[in-house]
Amino acid sequence: MKIRPAAHNDWPAIWSIVRPVIRAGETYALDRDMSETDARHYWLGQDKETFVAEMDGKIVGTYYMRANQPGGGGHICNCGYVTGAEAMGRGVAQAMCLHSLDHAREKGYKGMQFNFVIGTNTRAIKLWKSFGFETVGRLPDAFHHPEEGYVDALVMFRAL
Amino acid sequence: MKIRPAAHNDWPAIWSIVRPVIRAGETYALDRDMSETDARHYWLGQDKETFVAEMDGKIVGTYYMRANQPGGGGHICNCGYVTGAEAMGRGVAQAMCLHSLDHAREKGYKGMQFNFVIGTNTRAIKLWKSFGFETVGRLPDAFHHPEEGYVDALVMFRAL
Numbered sequence: 329m330k331i332r333p334a335a336h337n338d339w340p341a342i343w344s345i346v347r348p349v350i351r352a353g354e355t356y357a358l359d360r361d362m363s364e365t366d367a368r369h370y371w372l373g374q375d376k377e378t379f380v381a382e383m384d385g386k387i388v389g390t391y392y393m394r395a396n397q398p399g400g401g402g403h404i405c406n407c408g409y410v411t412g413a414e415a416m417g418r419g420v421a422q423a424m425c426l427h428s429l430d431h432a433r434e435k436g437y438k439g440m441q442f443n444f445v446i447g448t449n450t451r452a453i454k455l456w457k458s459f460g461f462e463t464v465g466r467l468p469d470a471f472h473h474p475e476e477g478y479v480d481a482l483v484m485f486r487a488l
Numbered sequence: 489m490k491i492r493p494a495a496h497n498d499w500p501a502i503w504s505i506v507r508p509v510i511r512a513g514e515t516y517a518l519d520r521d522m523s524e525t526d527a528r529h530y531w532l533g534q535d536k537e538t539f540v541a542e543m544d545g546k547i548v549g550t551y552y553m554r555a556n557q558p559g560g561g562g563h564i565c566n567c568g569y570v571t572g573a574e575a576m577g578r579g580v581a582q583a584m585c586l587h588s589l590d591h592a593r594e595k596g597y598k599g600m601q602f603n604f605v606i607g608t609n610t611r612a613i614k615l616w617k618s619f620g621f622e623t624v625g626r627l628p629d630a631f632h633h634p635e636e637g638y639v640d641a642l643v644m645f646r647a648l
Contacts, residue, residue, distance in 0.1 A: 353559055353560055356559065357557035357558060357559045357560050357561035357562075358558055358559045359558045359559045360559055360560075362559075396630075397517035397604060397630075397631075398517060398518055398519050399513055399516065399517045399518045399519045399520055399522075400513055400517050400520075400606075400631045400632045400633060400634075401517035401604060401630055401631055401632075401641070402517075402632075403632060404627075404630050438629070438638075439628070439629070439630070441627065441630070443603070444557060444561060446560075464625050464626055464627055464628065465624050465625020465626070465627070465643045466624055466625070467564075467601065467624060467625070467643070467645060468599070468624065468645065468647070469598070469599070469647075470556075470557075470561055470564050470599070470601070471557075471560045471561055472560040472561075472562075472563060473560060474560070478563075478598075481561070483625045483627070483643060485627060485628065487628070487629075
């Protein structure tokens with residue numbers, strides 16, 4: 329697997345991975361009906377560094393990194409990861425998380441925070457825990473899941 | 489005290505209140521060198537409703553309200569409040585907080601969350617607690633305070 333910075337012409341492949349996740353509305357607090365243009369501005373926004381994971385020359389995952397807060401909060405980063413449905417269970421998320429931790433250290437970030445991990449997203453929670461993230465906050469009923477109704481969201485953190 | 493929606497021509501008065509807080513960098517995670525234009529776009533942004541508190545016809549405080557997350561997180565709101573230095577200790581923050589809780593209920597929000605209450609901001613923490621907010625998260629060393637160095641930030645929440 330190769331993880332490299334995303335180029336603008338990677339967008340169609342990124343969108344094919346991110347679109348179903350946005351449309352499902354189960355794991356990200358984003359407008360489910362978000363337009364492709366808005367999604368592109370979000371995922372490839374100037375406030376972010378965006379990466380893609382390639383396997384056999386095909387883009388199978390993507391993640392972004394940004395400062396989680398401006399000003400006095402700028403030493404903590406935030407990331408969002410999506411693995412393509414077809415590549416699930418092949419270590420793509422693990423590889424992206426490891427890459428992001430290394431990249432964040434290189435950039436001088438002192439910690440990484442996930443602001444809004446949906447409580448039903450047990451796959452992600454298990455993964456972040458295996459990478460040393462701890463739950464530092466629990467937001468009661470903060471997410472309206474399309475199937476489960478109101479569920480908690482977690483704030484997860486690890487120092488770097 | 490009268491609390492009303494901010495108009496665009498209130499900006500000079502709002503800026504005179506918000507500017508010293510941004511420049512001090514002790515209570516908000518915002519770029520301390522933020523330009524007035526960027527501050528105006530932030531405080532009066534289209535994603536926000538902004539209010540001003542008037543006392544004897546003079547603007548003495550301001551706050552904004554916005555959805556804390558898009559999509560499935562849109563039922564929780566977030567606010568930011570600033571009281572003018574000259575009006576400290578006269579109940580302006582209390583009045584704004586009360587107004588915001590009422591307004592949030594009217595808008596149908598189910599909860600209010602403060603994402604990043606600086607741990608050294610004991611005045612604010614005491615106030616939010618008195619209004620029923622609970623600390624639901626603690627972000628270790630998440631804020632670099634210009635005097636105190638790295639300090640924790642709190643996530644505070646109350647249901648509506």
